[in-house]
Amino acid sequence: MKHTLAVLVENRPGVLTRIAGLFARRGYNIDSLAVGRTDNPLISRMTIVVDGDDRVIEQVSKQLYKLIDVIKLTDITNDEYVDREMILIKVNADPAIRGEIMQIVEIFRARIVDIGRNSLIIEATGDEGKINAIESALRPFGIREVVRTGKIAMSRGPKHKNGKSQELL
Amino acid sequence: MSSAVLEELQVRSRDDVNKAIKEEHLTGAQILLKALEKEGVEVIFGYPGGANIPIYDELYRTKNITHILTRHEQGAVHAADGYARATGKPGVCLATSGPGATNLVTGIANAYMDSIPLVAITGQVALGLLGRDSFQEADITGITTPITKYSYLVKDVRDLARIVHEAFHLATTGRPGPVLIDLPKDITVQKAEFKYPPELDLPGYKPRTMINAAQIGKAAQAILEAKRPVIFAGGGVINAGASKELLALATLTGAPVTYSLMGKGAFPDAHPQCLGMVGMHGTAYANYAVWESDLLIGLGVRFDDRVTGKLSTFASQAKVIHIDIDPAELGKNVVAHVPIAGDVKEALSELLKVLKAKGCNLDLASWRQKIDNWKREYPLRYEKSGNVIKPQYVIEQINEVTKGEAYIVTEVGQHQMWAAQYYQSSKPRTFFTSGGLGTMGFGLPAAMGVQMAHPEAVVFNIAGDGSIQMNSQEFATIVHNKLPINVAILNNHYLGMVRQWQELFFGKRYSHTDMTGQPDFVKLAEAYGAVGLRVEKPEDVRPALEEAAASPRAYILDFVVDESENVFPMVPAGASLNEMLGR
Numbered sequence: 001m002k003h004t005l006a007v008l009v010e011n012r013p014g015v016l017t018r019i020a021g022l023f024a025r026r027g028y029n030i031d032s033l034a035v036g037r038t039d040n041p042l043i044s045r046m047t048i049v050v051d052g053d054d055r056v057i058e059q060v061s062k063q064l065y066k067l068i069d070v071i072k073l074t075d076i077t078n079d080e081y082v083d084r085e086m087i088l089i090k091v092n093a094d095p096a097i098r099g100e101i102m103q104i105v106e107i108f109r110a111r112i113v114d115i116g117r118n119s120l121i122i123e124a125t126g127d128e129g130k131i132n133a134i135e136s137a138l139r140p141f142g143i144r145e146v147v148r149t150g151k152i153a154m155s156r157g158p159k160h161k162n163g164k165s166q167e168l169l
Numbered sequence: 170m171s172s173a174v175l176e177e178l179q180v181r182s183r184d185d186v187n188k189a190i191k192e193e194h195l196t197g198a199q200i201l202l203k204a205l206e207k208e209g210v211e212v213i214f215g216y217p218g219g220a221n222i223p224i225y226d227e228l229y230r231t232k233n234i235t236h237i238l239t240r241h242e243q244g245a246v247h248a249a250d251g252y253a254r255a256t257g258k259p260g261v262c263l264a265t266s267g268p269g270a271t272n273l274v275t276g277i278a279n280a281y282m283d284s285i286p287l288v289a290i291t292g293q294v295a296l297g298l299l300g301r302d303s304f305q306e307a308d309i310t311g312i313t314t315p316i317t318k319y320s321y322l323v324k325d326v327r328d329l330a331r332i333v334h335e336a337f338h339l340a341t342t343g344r345p346g347p348v349l350i351d352l353p354k355d356i357t358v359q360k361a362e363f364k365y366p367p368e369l370d371l372p373g374y375k376p377r378t379m380i381n382a383a384q385i386g387k388a389a390q391a392i393l394e395a396k397r398p399v400i401f402a403g404g405g406v407i408n409a410g411a412s413k414e415l416l417a418l419a420t421l422t423g424a425p426v427t428y429s430l431m432g433k434g435a436f437p438d439a440h441p442q443c444l445g446m447v448g449m450h451g452t453a454y455a456n457y458a459v460w461e462s463d464l465l466i467g468l469g470v471r472f473d474d475r476v477t478g479k480l481s482t483f484a485s486q487a488k489v490i491h492i493d494i495d496p497a498e499l500g501k502n503v504v505a506h507v508p509i510a511g512d513v514k515e516a517l518s519e520l521l522k523v524l525k526a527k528g529c530n531l532d533l534a535s536w537r538q539k540i541d542n543w544k545r546e547y548p549l550r551y552e553k554s555g556n557v558i559k560p561q562y563v564i565e566q567i568n569e570v571t572k573g574e575a576y577i578v579t580e581v582g583q584h585q586m587w588a589a590q591y592y593q594s595s596k597p598r599t600f601f602t603s604g605g606l607g608t609m610g611f612g613l614p615a616a617m618g619v620q621m622a623h624p625e626a627v628v629f630n631i632a633g634d635g636s637i638q639m640n641s642q643e644f645a646t647i648v649h650n651k652l653p654i655n656v657a658i659l660n661n662h663y664l665g666m667v668r669q670w671q672e673l674f675f676g677k678r679y680s681h682t683d684m685t686g687q688p689d690f691v692k693l694a695e696a697y698g699a700v701g702l703r704v705e706k707p708e709d710v711r712p713a714l715e716e717a718a719a720s721p722r723a724y725i726l727d728f729v730v731d732e733s734e735n736v737f738p739m740v741p742a743g744a745s746l747n748e749m750l751g752r
Contacts, residue, residue: 010373013322018314025315055500062497068319068339071373 002031003057004083004153007046007064008072011037015069019046022067028052028060032150043071047083047152076155083153086125088113089135092142093120101141108134119144197326197357198227201290204333206233207365210261212252212621213237214245218265219305220292223357237621237650240642242269244614246276247640250285251578251618254601257410259286259340260618266292267305270351271312275608278316280347282605283431284408286340287347288333289313295355296324310351318346326359331366338369343376344495345408377496380511380519388466388490388507389523395464395488397536398424401447404431404604405469405493405513407597412436414517415468421524423533424466425540427455429476431604432469434594439573444540445549448476449740450586453547453752456740458540459484460747467491469513472502473605474742482745492516547752549590551734558707560584560659560730563714564591567629567657570714575627576619577601580612580636583665586736588631610639613656617643620652627655627718634660634684644697647723655717655724658690661732669735673750694725703727 009015016035023030031049038045050060057075065073093101093115101120105112110124124134128151135146195203201224205213212235217225228236239245242264249260260280264273270291280287294303310320319339321332329352336348392398400422406415412435419426419442426436427444436443444455459465465487470476477483480502491498491505492513499508509516551561564587567575573593579585579602594600601619603611616630637658647654659665664682671679694701700722704713710728717724737751 014310014314014320017311021314059497059501062499062501066495066497068371068374 001051001053003050003052003075003077004081004151005046005048005050005061005064006074006076006153006155007048007070008038009044009046010069010071011042011044012069015044018067018069019048019064022063023060026059026063028056034150034152036152047150049151074155076153080156081153082156083127083151084125085128085131085151086123086149087131087135088147089122089124089138089143090119090145091122091138092118092144094118097141101138104134104137108137110134193362194360195363196223196227196360197323197329197352198223200326200329200361200363201333201352201357202227202231202234203363204330204365205261206231208333208337209258210234213261213263214239214248214252214618215263216242216245216265216269218269218292220266220294220354221263221269221290221352221357223354224263224290224292224352236263237617237646239614239617239646241640242272243276243610244617244640244643244646246273246287246289247279247608247611247614248618248621248643249287249289250276250280250611251601251615252622253280253285253287253618254615255576255598255619255622257408257598259288259337261288261290263290264292265305266294266309266354267307269305270309271307273309274312274316275606277313277347277349279603279606279608279611281316281318283603284345284404285347286345288336288340289317289347289349291349291351292357293322293351293353296353297355299353310349313349316347317349318344320349320351322351323353323356326356326361329356329361330364334366335369335371338371339374343374377494377510378512380516381509382519384507384509385516385519385523388492388509388520389527391464391488391490391507392422392466392524393527393529393531395424395531396533397462398422398464398466398531398533399444399458399462399487400424400426400466400468401459401470402426402428402432402435402468403470404429406432406435407469409469409494409513410597411468411514411517412597414514414521416440417521418466418517421521421529422531423537424531425458425537427451427459429470429473429604430589430602433589433602434597434600437595438593439595446589448473448746449478449742450590450736450738451476451740452549452590453738453749454540454543456738456746456749457543457547459487460745461539462487465489467493467503467505468517469493471498474502477502477746478740478748479743479745547738554731555707558704558710558728558730560661560728560734561587561591562707563657563659563710563728563730564588564631566710566714567631568592570711570718571627571629575599575629575718576623578612578616578619578628578630579603580630580632580639581607581609582633582636583661583669583734583736584631584633584636584659586666587659590736592631609636612636613640613647613654614643616654616656617647617650617652620654628653630654630656632656632658633665634658634662634687634690635664637690638687641693644694644699644723644725648698651721653721653723655726657714657726658728659730660687660690660727661730661734662687663732666736669739672735673739674741690725690727694723699723699725701725701727703729705729
């Protein structure tokens with residue numbers, strides 16, 4: 001099962017290497033990892049999606065928590081949370097079929113952010129399902145390039161009072 | 170006042186100001202050494218090179234820190250490791266950039282696997298040369314990230330004092346381990362004000378300090394209900410200084426005690442409840458006891474595969490209480506019914522209180538009877554011989570000659586297992602071995618660290634003829650520093666442990682384990698200025714050991730032992746603990 005971990009880390013050089021290295025070395029399966037700084041420039045937040053059973057997730061969490069740079073780790077999988085991913089898709093778009101693509105973009109409430117002679121770049125945000133859906137809707141036109149950010153997630157409700165979520169250890 | 174005088178006065182005061190600035194501001198190298206002094210460092214093992222010359226220049230001036238020049242950086246790191254094991258204080262080693270730094274890697278990994286507090290300081294090329302594949306450049310912080318508790322690359326001299334302070338704190342608190350500080354050359358000559366931060370700011374570092382009282386209650390309950398308990402002590406007991414509490418628990422409950430290789434010394438071997446070591450080369454009675462136990466109390470252990478054998482059958486009838494300072498160890502290999510995260514000493518103190526309050530009165534008579542029967546039926550044994558020296562006999566004799574009071578260091582291989590089986594340790598921090606990584610070449614340099622920590626003690630490095638050749642250059646360091654280390658080589662002319670596996674599991678195809686082409690170890694000893702003795706008859710073993718133990722000189726004793734001797738009992742890799750060969 002996929003788990004979503006919210007990890008606060010110190011914004012120091014080498015942090016990402018340490019975390020990615022931990023996954024590689026211990027054979028954990030990392031699904032996605034998104035990172036950016038928080039309101040505090042000294043602290044970054046990572047959203048890590050990991051695939052594994054409870055035992056694996058427990059070990060992942062404990063090993064992550066052991067890293068000196070990891071300040072706080074929360075498994076928000078069973079929480080109510082909002083998650084988003086962003087995608088940029090460059091799709092083949094001859095002038096003749098642009099209208100059709102624009103309709104799809106409309107339906108998904110996505111945006112066209114660039115027009116080339118024979119291609120469009122489309123930007124969309126949403127949960128994983130929506131992103132997958134827009135990607136497959138555009139596939140028939142011929143996708144030239146795709147870039148996805150990976151999932152970012154945040155528990156609903158006030159900070160530090162996120163339902164059943166457990167601060168691990 | 171003449172203008173000349175005035176000018177001179179101005180010059181003088183300018184000099185005074187400059188001097189004052191100089192006094193306040195130290196170079197990186199000075200800051201490093203001052204910080205090390207503040208951390209109570211007395212000895213550094215190291216090797217100079219281009220990138221750390223400014224540090225050595227400062228060492229030249231300092232009187233408070235002894236520097237031991239090893240002959241190889243690997244020698245330095247193992248020596249620092251041995252010093253740390255012997256004292257409980259962090260060991261410190263120093264190497265230059267590039268190859269100097271990478272030569273530390275094995276020793277750092279060794280300390281990491283065995284949870285030994287260590288601070289490794291490496292020189293690095295100047296900041297401006299970093300990342301350009303410069304001469305003697307290696308990304309040592311990157312290389313060591315998976316084998317250190319933390320690693321620092323110092324990029325600003327103003328951070329240096331704080332980093333040293335943090336490094337020692339990280340190395341020694343919580344689960345101990347190695348920390349690396351990589352110090353670019355220009356940082357060592359740049360100047361900054363020396364400020365030693367009293368407070369540490371490590372928001373992500375919270376070693377477990379509170380013991381969960383509810384879990385202690387559950388553990389106590391499980392102990393009170395146990396019919397066939399076994400206490401299993403690991404290196405964590407020694408690191409935590411919890412031997413007294415372990416003895417108290419054993420006495421209070423009457424439960425038998427076994428230990429891992431790293432736990433040797435945590436509990437006296439001579440104690441009637443002691444089962445010796447468990448696992449691949451553990452005693453048969455320890456393995457049977459764990460196999461049939463209904464409660465296994467794991468203290469500061471990590472359930473290594475050399476201990477558990479086949480995981481699915483390991484102590485399968487037992488409830489497991491697992492106390493460890495590292496929460497990630499709980500449930501990593503063996504599922505714990507009562508996991509307790511915390512310092513073993515504190516947890517045991519709490520547990521003892523609760524047990525005493527509840528009135529611990531276990532009736533283990535039939536369990537003890539069963540174990541005693543196993544002890545009688547399957548003792549550690551070997552065939553004695555009057556003609557050829559049995560390696561086990563040498564260990565027994567070392568034990569007798571030193572009355573079990575020596576500091577024993579081992580290399581890795583058959584001799585290591587025989588030492589663990591036949592040497593009777595009586596107290597913690599007297600038996601030193603590479604448990605987790607199994608590093609051949611560990612023993613000799615580690616013995617230097619142990620002897621530096623205990624100059625008056627009798628130190629024996631029990632070695633194989635294979636292992637001793639992996640860091641034998643350190644004989645020079647030993648003799649130069651007048652360290653009276655005794656090396657007992659159990660020379661069977663083979664890489665014995667691999668040969669044993671080849672014999673048992675690879676159809677006696679002894680592929681490249683015959684050590685033909687060995688040096689003459691007696692001459693080698695003499696070449697370095699030590700005393701060398703070759704011992705070929707059983708009756709000469711004891712006099713040789715007595716001579717070496719009594720002498721203030723370094724000795725190499727080349728015991729020519731039975732080539733065909735194997736280490737038994739043996740649980741084949743991946744088999745269950747009750748499936749022992751040669752018990």
